[in-house]
Amino acid sequence: MTENEKSGMFDWFRMIAAILVISIHTSPLETINPYADIFLTRIISRTAVPFFFMVTGFYTNLERPKSAILKLTKMYLAVTLLYLPLSIYSGYFSGFSLGKALKMLVFDGYYYHLWYFPACIMGIFIVHFLEKISAKNAFAIAIILYIIGVFGDSYYGIALPPLKIFYSILFSVFSYTRNGLFFAPIFLLLGSILKKTSVKFDPKKVVVAAEISFVLMTAEAFLLKCSNTPRHDSMYVFLIPTMLFLFALLNSVKIRQQPILRKISMWIYIIHPLIIIVLRGISKIFSENFFEKRELLLFILTAVFSFIFSIFAVIITRKARNLYNALHCPTARAWAEIDVNALRNNVEFLRKISPKNSELMPAVKANAYGHGAVLIAQELNKMGVRAFCVATADEGAELRKHGIRGEILILGYTHPAQFPLLRFFRLSQTIVSYEYAKMLNNYGKIHCHIGIDTGMRRLGIRSEEQGKIQRIFEMKNLVIDGIFTHLSADETTSPSDMSFTEQQSERFYNIVESLAESGYYPKVHLLASYGLLNYSYLGGDYVRVGIALYGGVENTKLLPVLSLKTRVTSVRKVYKGEPIGYGLTSVANEDMHVASLAIGYADGLPRALSDGQCSVLINGQRAPIIGKICMDQAIIDVSQMQVKQGDIAVVIGTSGDEMITANEIAARADTIPNDILSRIGSRVVVCKK
Numbered sequence: 181m182t183e184n185e186k187s188g189m190f191d192w193f194r195m196i197a198a199i200l201v202i203s204i205h206t207s208p209l210e211t212i213n214p215y216a217d218i219f220l221t222r223i224i225s226r227t228a229v230p231f232f233f234m235v236t237g238f239y240t241n242l243e244r245p246k247s248a249i250l251k252l253t254k255m256y257l258a259v260t261l262l263y264l265p266l267s268i269y270s271g272y273f274s275g276f277s278l279g280k281a282l283k284m285l286v287f288d289g290y291y292y293h294l295w296y297f298p299a300c301i302m303g304i305f306i307v308h309f310l311e312k313i314s315a316k317n318a319f320a321i322a323i324i325l326y327i328i329g330v331f332g333d334s335y336y337g338i339a340l341p342p343l344k345i346f347y348s349i350l351f352s353v354f355s356y357t358r359n360g361l362f363f364a365p366i367f368l369l370l371g372s373i374l375k376k377t378s379v380k381f382d383p384k385k386v387v388v389a390a391e392i393s394f395v396l397m398t399a400e401a402f403l404l405k406c407s408n409t410p411r412h413d414s415m416y417v418f419l420i421p422t423m424l425f426l427f428a429l430l431n432s433v434k435i436r437q438q439p440i441l442r443k444i445s446m447w448i449y450i451i452h453p454l455i456i457i458v459l460r461g462i463s464k465i466f467s468e469n470f471f472e473k474r475e476l477l478l479f480i481l482t483a484v485f486s487f488i489f490s491i492f493a494v495i496i497t498r499k500a501r502n503l504y505n506a507l508h509c510p511t512a513r514a515w516a517e518i519d520v521n522a523l524r525n526n527v528e529f530l531r532k533i534s535p536k537n538s539e540l541m542p543a544v545k546a547n548a549y550g551h552g553a554v555l556i557a558q559e560l561n562k563m564g565v566r567a568f569c570v571a572t573a574d575e576g577a578e579l580r581k582h583g584i585r586g587e588i589l590i591l592g593y594t595h596p597a598q599f600p601l602l603r604f605f606r607l608s609q610t611i612v613s614y615e616y617a618k619m620l621n622n623y624g625k626i627h628c629h630i631g632i633d634t635g636m637r638r639l640g641i642r643s644e645e646q647g648k649i650q651r652i653f654e655m656k657n658l659v660i661d662g663i664f665t666h667l668s669a670d671e672t673t674s675p676s677d678m679s680f681t682e683q684q685s686e687r688f689y690n691i692v693e694s695l696a697e698s699g700y701y702p703k704v705h706l707l708a709s710y711g712l713l714n715y716s717y718l719g720g721d722y723v724r725v726g727i728a729l730y731g732g733v734e735n736t737k738l739l740p741v742l743s744l745k746t747r748v749t750s751v752r753k754v755y756k757g758e759p760i761g762y763g764l765t766s767v768a769n770e771d772m773h774v775a776s777l778a779i780g781y782a783d784g785l786p787r788a789l790s791d792g793q794c795s796v797l798i799n800g801q802r803a804p805i806i807g808k809i810c811m812d813q814a815i816i817d818v819s820q821m822q823v824k825q826g827d828i829a830v831v832i833g834t835s836g837d838e839m840i841t842a843n844e845i846a847a848r849a850d851t852i853p854n855d856i857l858s859r860i861g862s863r864v865v866v867c868k869k
């Protein structure tokens with residue numbers, strides 16, 4: 181048996197513990213024999229909750245308890261919501277105050293059994309910190325806390341008067357010492373110690389020890405009860421050895437784990453008070469106090485119905501979880517992986533080579549060149565980037581909806597019907613022509629950058645039209661934050677490209693100067709990726725980097741940020757002479773093995789790369805694409821390798837020592853990497869590496 185298959189007794193005892201908790205809340209033997217009832221509900225059943233704490237301590241990594249605490253907190257809040265209507269109905273909120281609400285939330289719970297959750301959370305916190313501060317003393321401190329708790333619980337009657345004052349202060353903060361501060365830590369700690377210990381107990385001796393401890397605890401409980409000492413009866417001195425030996429005993433029996441029992445027992449714990457209420461409500465049909473003197477019946481019915489409902493709850497939550505997982509399985513088909521470290525590397529490098537006092541204004545248009553605009557902008561925000569450019573108002577709005585901070589400049593034309601988006605989402609609009617500036621001004625106060633056409637002949641005011649540019653600055657509603665131009669021949673430093681680029685720059689800076697003479701000092705920008713790499717001396721307040729940021733240029737300092745991956749969906753044999761794929765364009769010239777991939781041209785794999793024009797990587801080997809690339813699928817030749825269904829194929833990225841870049845694919849498809857990356861389809865889910 182593996183480690184996981186050993187402690188199955190815990191799962192079975194959880195069920196017993198859950199039933200014992202029901203007995204505490206129904207007193208089944210009350211009418212039959214009050215002493216027997218005390219024995220069952222005040223003594224035997226008092227092992228239930230400590231047991232739950234101990235298994236939690238046993239299975240939780242108390243050094244790194246974050247995930248356990250998060251899970252418990254979510255559960256606590258959900259269960260609290262479930263019980264809130266009931267607790268309001270039952271008067272838990274009479275004399276409501278913030279202090280009381282807080283006290284209930286942190287200690288007592290909003291319904292009588294819910295104290296368990298905050299106690300468990302607080303207990304885990306305490307044990308975590310005790311072990312961190314001093315692992316040696318953690319146990320002693322937990323014992324001291326427990327002893328303090330005992331005198332506020334079953335030994336309350338013999339606490340001396342000065343102590344009573346101390347406790348009255350405590351009880352103004354919480355109702356019982358049976359809580360996360362005094363009760364839970366020792367049991368959580370015991371569970372975790374028993375997990376770590378390698379000492380093998382002799383089962384026979386453990387049985388005897390457990391029996392002796394339990395007899396002593398029984399005697400202790402009855403003595404206290406007869407002398408009327410307890411204020412509450414959850415905490416006994418002999419509960420600790422009893423639990424220790426009981427737990428060791430359960431742990432020594434090696435049977436298979438039953439995870440489903442964990443869930444059912446948890447649901448029984450959560451749901452049984454609700455069942456009790458419903459049963460009492462229904463019983464009123466027969467008589468007002470039907471269950472008086474019929475406690476055993478109430479107990480049995482509660483146990484049975486709690487069990488049935490718990491099974492339903494387990495089935496329903498399991499189905500819901502499976503469906504949720506199915507809907508959120510990003511790597512099931514074709515997906516893009518984003519390497520945030522590569523992105524950071526590129527940001528740092530581009531900042532280093534940027535002109536003095538200029539800031540990055542990354543282009544995150546077209547879904548950040550297929551990288552996922554929101555994800556990329558969020559990461560860039562974390563790296564201190566405070567300006568972005570996009571192509572459309574919708575792209576800008578999308579970023580704002582996801583909390584992206586900083587300036588967002590729309591580089592393209594926005595239809596007047598979308599002007600309200602500019603105001604609402606605080607987007608800056610490019611002025612694409614003089615007429616357009618007037619339309620924007622008529623709409624109302626809008627932040628703008630003026631586009632200057634210095635040679636691209638695409639958008640913006642022609643650089644000769646200085647007068648118009650001046651007049652735009654005078655328009656009363658427009659807030660002109662910047663002016664910019666775009667270089668059309670910055671990809672190389674060949675003499676012709678360089679002279680054209682410098683001409684564009686000169687035209688642009690002439691305008692900047694004349695504006696300064698008129699007292700206008702907008703931010704200025706003209707460099708995109710290649711401009712920055714080749715002509716950084718042209719300066720500017722912003723650099724609008726796109727493809728360089730994503731590592732899509734030939735530069736050893738810039739790393740590719742995106743990997744495009746997919747899965748093998750089927751592997752089959754094809755015989756010599758058989759055609760493969762649409763249109764009979766590829767024919768097997770010998771017996772071969774082919775595999776299908778879950779990626780096609782709708783996902784951004786250019787159809788032009790059909791019939792062997794490109795390869796994908798599987799286990800570090802190149803597999804050529806054969807036949808025509810389909811809309812959702814592609815076929816590869818895997819005759820030279822071992823491949824099975826579900827294997828990952830890398831379309832862009834590395835595998836073993838092999839690497840395929842967006843540039844390589846672009847070159848094969850006779851285009852640029854920007855084209856390849858921005859074409860990645862919306863069906864491709866983006867996730868972090």
Ligand SMILES: *Cc1c(COP(=O)(O)O)cnc(C)c1O
Nearest residue numbers: 543591666708709724725726727
């Ligand atoms: C897309 C775009 C950029 C970014 O271009 P890269 O070459 O990818 O850096 C910069 N400025 C304008 C106006 C753009 O349209």
